[in-house]
Amino acid sequence: xxxxxxxxxxxxxxxxxxxxxEPSEHEHTNNLIHETSPYLLQHxxxxxxWNAWNEKTLAKAKAEKKLILVSIxxxxxxxxxxxxxxxFEDSLVAQVMNKNFINIKVxxxxxxxxDQAYMSAVQLMNNGSGGWPLNAITLPDGRPVWGAGTFIxxxxxxxxxxxxxxxxxxxxxxxxxxxxxxxxxVKSMGIISLNTDEPVFDNGYIDKSVKNWSEKFxxxxxxxxxxxxxxxxxxxxxxxxxxxxxxxxxxxxxxxKTLKKMAYGGVFDQLxxxxxxxxxxxxxxxxxxxxxLYDNGQLASLYAxxxxxxxxxxxxxxxxxxxxxxxxxxxxxxxxxxxSLDADxxxxxxxxxxxxxxxWKKDSLKHILKxxxxxxxxxxxxxxxxLWEHDNxxxxxxxxxxxxxxxxxxxxxxxxxxxxNWKEILLKERKKRAKPRLDDKTLTSWNGLMLKGYVxxxxxLQNQTYLDTALKNANxxxxxxxxxxxxxxxxxxxxxxxxxxxxxxxxxxxxxFIALYENTLDEKWLTIARxxxxxxxxxxxxxxxxxxxxxxxxxxxLVVRNIEYYDKVIPSGNSIMAKNLFKLAHFFDNEEFRTTAxxxxxxxxxxxxxxxxSYSNWFDLMLNYAQPYYEVVIVGKEAKSxxxxxxxxxxxxxxxxxxxxxNSLPLLVNRYNPQETLIYVCVxxxxxxxxxxxxxxxxxxK
Numbered sequence: 067x068x069x070x071x072x073x074x075x076x077x078x079x080x081x082x083x084x085x086x087x088e089p090s091e092h093e094h095t096n097n098l099i100h101e102t103s104p105y106l107l108q109h110x111x112x113x114x115x116w117n118a119w120n121e122k123t124l125a126k127a128k129a130e131k132k133l134i135l136v137s138i139x140x141x142x143x144x145x146x147x148x149x150x151x152x153x154f155e156d157s158l159v160a161q162v163m164n165k166n167f168i169n170i171k172v173x174x175x176x177x178x179x180x181d182q183a184y185m186s187a188v189q190l191m192n193n194g195s196g197g198w199p200l201n202a203i204t205l206p207d208g209r210p211v212w213g214a215g216t217f218i219x220x221x222x223x224x225x226x227x228x229x230x231x232x233x234x235x236x237x238x239x240x241x242x243x244x245x246x247x248x249x250x251x252v253k254s255m256g257i258i259s260l261n262t263d264e265p266v267f268d269n270g271y272i273d274k275s276v277k278n279w280s281e282k283f284x285x286x287x288x289x290x291x292x293x294x295x296x297x298x299x300x301x302x303x304x305x306x307x308x309x310x311x312x313x314x315x316x317x318x319x320x321x322x323k324t325l326k327k328m329a330y331g332g333v334f335d336q337l338x339x340x341x342x343x344x345x346x347x348x349x350x351x352x353x354x355x356x357x358x359l360y361d362n363g364q365l366a367s368l369y370a371x372x373x374x375x376x377x378x379x380x381x382x383x384x385x386x387x388x389x390x391x392x393x394x395x396x397x398x399x400x401x402x403x404x405x406s407l408d409a410d411x412x413x414x415x416x417x418x419x420x421x422x423x424x425x426w427k428k429d430s431l432k433h434i435l436k437x438x439x440x441x442x443x444x445x446x447x448x449x450x451x452x453l454w455e456h457d458n459x460x461x462x463x464x465x466x467x468x469x470x471x472x473x474x475x476x477x478x479x480x481x482x483x484x485x486x487n488w489k490e491i492l493l494k495e496r497k498k499r500a501k502p503r504l505d506d507k508t509l510t511s512w513n514g515l516m517l518k519g520y521v522x523x524x525x526x527l528q529n530q531t532y533l534d535t536a537l538k539n540a541n542x543x544x545x546x547x548x549x550x551x552x553x554x555x556x557x558x559x560x561x562x563x564x565x566x567x568x569x570x571x572x573x574x575x576x577x578x579f580i581a582l583y584e585n586t587l588d589e590k591w592l593t594i595a596r597x598x599x600x601x602x603x604x605x606x607x608x609x610x611x612x613x614x615x616x617x618x619x620x621x622x623x624l625v626v627r628n629i630e631y632y633d634k635v636i637p638s639g640n641s642i643m644a645k646n647l648f649k650l651a652h653f654f655d656n657e658e659f660r661t662t663a664x665x666x667x668x669x670x671x672x673x674x675x676x677x678x679x680s681y682s683n684w685f686d687l688m689l690n691y692a693q694p695y696y697e698v699v700i701v702g703k704e705a706k707s708x709x710x711x712x713x714x715x716x717x718x719x720x721x722x723x724x725x726x727x728x729n730s731l732p733l734l735v736n737r738y739n740p741q742e743t744l745i746y747v748c749v750x751x752x753x754x755x756x757x758x759x760x761x762x763x764x765x766x767x768k
Contacts, residue, residue: 068480075296087212087630100196102559103173104505105141109150111158116171119180121622127168127206133234133694134208135167138174138181140746142406143345144562145217146199146418149565151418153223162224167203168233171743174198175405175509176557178568179617183252183624188213190251203230207627209245253626258669260611266666267691271675275685276317279678284694287349288324290679296344297328299364300310300637304534304682304689307718311374325372330463335424336446337461337489339387339495340395341365342409345488348461352454355421355502356409359396361511362388363403366519370526374716383524389532392516394745398508399692402546403516405505425458425501426492434495435488442488445470448528457477508558510567513539514574515636534583539592540582543575548594552601553618569616569639571632572602572702584722587705589731594701596650599659602643613640613666632671637683640666645687649721652697655732655751694749696767699733700724702743711760712745717767 097117098110116125117146119136125132137154138509139146153159163169176183181200187210189196196215203212203226212230232243284291290298309318328334331350333342333760341361342353366388373381396404411423424747428448432439437450446452446461454460465473471481517539524532546563547555552566554575606614608629616630616639631640644666649697651660668689674681674688698720700708705724712722723731728738737746737756744756745763 071261078115098171102562102564103141103176103486103507103557104175104503105139105146105175105196107170108141108503109171111155112154113157113164114154114169115160115164116169119170119347121172121174121176123168124208127208129166131206131640132168133166133231134204134206135163135169136172136184136200136204136210137170138202138203139198139568140174140185140406141503141530142358142408143198143407144354145197145354146488147238147408147410147418149199149217152220153218156220159220159224162231163226166227168206168389173201175505176269176507176565178570179624180632182616182628183626184213184254185215186255186628187248187625188215188392190248190255201226204243204296207243211241211248215222231542233587249625255626255628258613258629258631260406260613260665261668261672263340263668265671267667267671267688269692271671272308272685272688272692273312275678278675279305280317280320281690283320284322285323286329288320289346289350293348294344294346295333295348295350296635297333297341297361297365298362298635298679299368300633300686301367301679301682303364304686306368306372306375307686308689310716311689311719322372322376322378325369325381328528329369329380332424332452332462333461334384335391336463337492338391338395340391349454349462352421352460357396357401359392359405359509359694360515362392362396363516363519363635366392366516367522370519370522371716374526374714383529389520389535391522392602393535395504397535398506398569401535402508402547403513403539405507405509405512407504408502413500414499421454421458421460423496423499425454425460427457428459429700432591433457434491438488441470441474441484444473445485447662458590459652496517506559509571510543510554510558511570511574511636512557513543514578516578517543517578518574518581521578523583525581525585527714528710534577536582540579541677544594547571552597554598565619566618568618569602569606569614569643570636572598573605573639573642573646577642580646580649585709587709587724587726589729590726592650592653592731595646595653599643599646599650603658611669612662613669614643632680633681633683641670641681641687643648645683645690648687648690652721653723653731664691667691690719697746697751697753697762698722698767699737699746699748699753700743701734701737701746702726702739703728704743708743708745710758714761715764717764720767 094111094113096110096112096115100104101107101118106118119531140485172180174666184202185196185200188200188202191213193203199217200215202210204210208686223460232278282290289295305317306321309321313701327350331345333345333350333353340357343358343361345351345353366385369381370584409420410418413422431448434444445465448459451464452462468480503673519535520532520536546558549555554571555563556567556571576598579591579595599765605620608615609688615627617627631638633641644663647659648661650656667684670681670684674684679753696719701724703726709722709724724734744755744758747763747766748755754766
């Protein structure tokens with residue numbers, strides 16, 4: 067990638083909120099009042115004349131030849147709320163914005179395509195740094211000339227707006243040159259070339275990559291150094307699998323330490339369950355308290371597999387408490403999942419404060435827990451280890467249950483009883499507080515991740531309610547997000563499904579539907595998955611690279627139509643799609659799917675070894691080629707019960723195909739025997755002699 071310098075108009079943080087500013091004009095209503103996004107509606111009464119991102123707004127900017135101000139955030143974002151309060155609710159700021167700009171507010175979760183385009187520009191202009199709130203100033207044609215991914219205080223914000231407005235009037239050529247430079251830079255960032263080298267995927271390449279990766283491990287608290295620490299579920303899903311398949315005990319210990327410390331940390335809600343987005347410190351203690359659906363869906367899958375390997379009850383409890391939280395706080399009556407809970411909530415003094423719903427004062431805990439306080443404070447560290455700021459404590463565990471049991475001469479049953487009692491008491495107390503705001507829109511992509519989390523939890527724990535929840539959600543997606551033309555919509559709220567789906571919507575939904583098939587043998591899910599893949603080929607495929615664009619060919623063009631392939635907190639749509647194609651190629655004996663998956667992996671291979679943590683889902687796919695991958699075919703009346711038994715063993719390098727009767731699916735043809743249920747263990751369609759016992763099938767795999 068070619069890097070070059072661009073001129074950046076960026077001022078130092080020089081001010082804070084002007085205490086003499088005029089009050090917000092809450093009676094004012096702008097065009098966001100017509101939107102359904104909770105984040106946009108939060109700004110609907112700002113004195114800023116906000117508009118949503120749409121063709122009408124963009125056309126207005128061109129017609130009036132006015133600069134555009136694009137402000138991007140999301141409902142659970144703490145610093146987005148701070149900037150709204152200090153800047154966008156201020157009438158003096160609004161006067162400057164309304165006079166000189168067409169102002170557009172974007173929910174990055176609703177329009178990830180817009181967010182990606184301007185985040186790329188902001189990172190280019192700011193040496194790789196970016197975040198939210200993201201604010202960009204663009205020419206009337208939408209090309210950015212300035213941007214920052216951070217909270218900006220009022221005085222600095224007004225200064226930036228005035229300086230760029232003045233420049234646009236007095237010397238616009240400087241801004242046009244800046245726009246040209248940024249546009250070239252952004253377009254160079256979204257390019258991946260077809261790799262014509264022979265595809266070779268071997269264990270040695272993966273071994274060396276993991277070794278490079280391990281140099282950044284935090285051996286004290288798990289995860290990667292330095293902080294802040296994101297949980298990166300897919301990183302640890304791959305490392306868990308790799309450590310297991312290679313019998314790498316040192317790596318397995320690191321993964322288990324990471325999972326344990328995350329489960330013990332304040333990043334996990336020790337009372338109500340569910341994970342916050344990330345920790346600001348090394349020990350997973352203090353999070354930014356927003357709870358995102360995508361984290362919890364992926365972590366349910368991760369901890370389920372970790373439990374399957376270790377039989378560690380801590381991991382089982384985390385799965386159960388996480389899904390209980392999702393059930394209670396983030397699930398609709400129709401079976402859809404909400405997006406997030408805010409980091410901020412109102413204190414008893416009426417101030418909006420980050421984490422106010424979750425933190426505790428020592429004196430308050432003493433009063434509530436009475437004689438149990440000493441044991442509780444030792445267990446959850448109401449001491450220097452658990453202290454945050456302003457005499458507030460975030461509950462965090464440090465010791466294992468067995469250590470507490472020995473220290474206090476308790477039985478395990480007594481400790482469990484006390485923990486349940488503490489949670490009941492404190493949750494009752496917490497309910498008296500103002501709850502964080504809920505972002506109650508439904509996103510197809512995030513629902514796919516949560517759906518997969520429920521399927522994985524069912525596969526491991528065999529709790530029928532988890533499968534029931536998964537099926538209800540899958541049917542919600544079919545009935546509300548799947549269009550008649552075979553495509554998916556991205557978002558749903560107020561009984562309205564809208565916004566043409568992005569690659570991630572298809573990728574996560576297909577992945578979840580394949581998992582549903584493997585656990586239910588209902589071929590409907592496999593068929594829909596295949597049909598969605600065909601739609602993706604028709605509308606997202608790039609013939610030059612054999613990869614998939616993030617946006618459909620039916621969407622309006624932005625600064626760039628990019629190909630996303632880095633794995634972040636959510637794996638890239640391309641890596642998930644490549645894995646989907648790998649599996650579906652086996653199920654349907656489809657050569658196009660097979661060769662595309664190989665080509666996609668080969669395209670990213672040159673970068674994987676140097677930046678392994680950004681390619682963890684790709685490495686998971688590479689393991690399928692570097693080591694044997696099994697097609698486990700189960701046909702007969704007892705197929706479902708045998709799948710249940712088979713799933714009691716961790717076998718990540720397999721797919722399951724099956725039927726209760728004769729079936730025309732390529733893997734099942736001529737396999738049915740009405741007299742008995744048979745299990746075929748195959749590699750690349752070459753099968754060993756069938757067996758009827760699950761134990762024998764597992765021994766053939768191992």
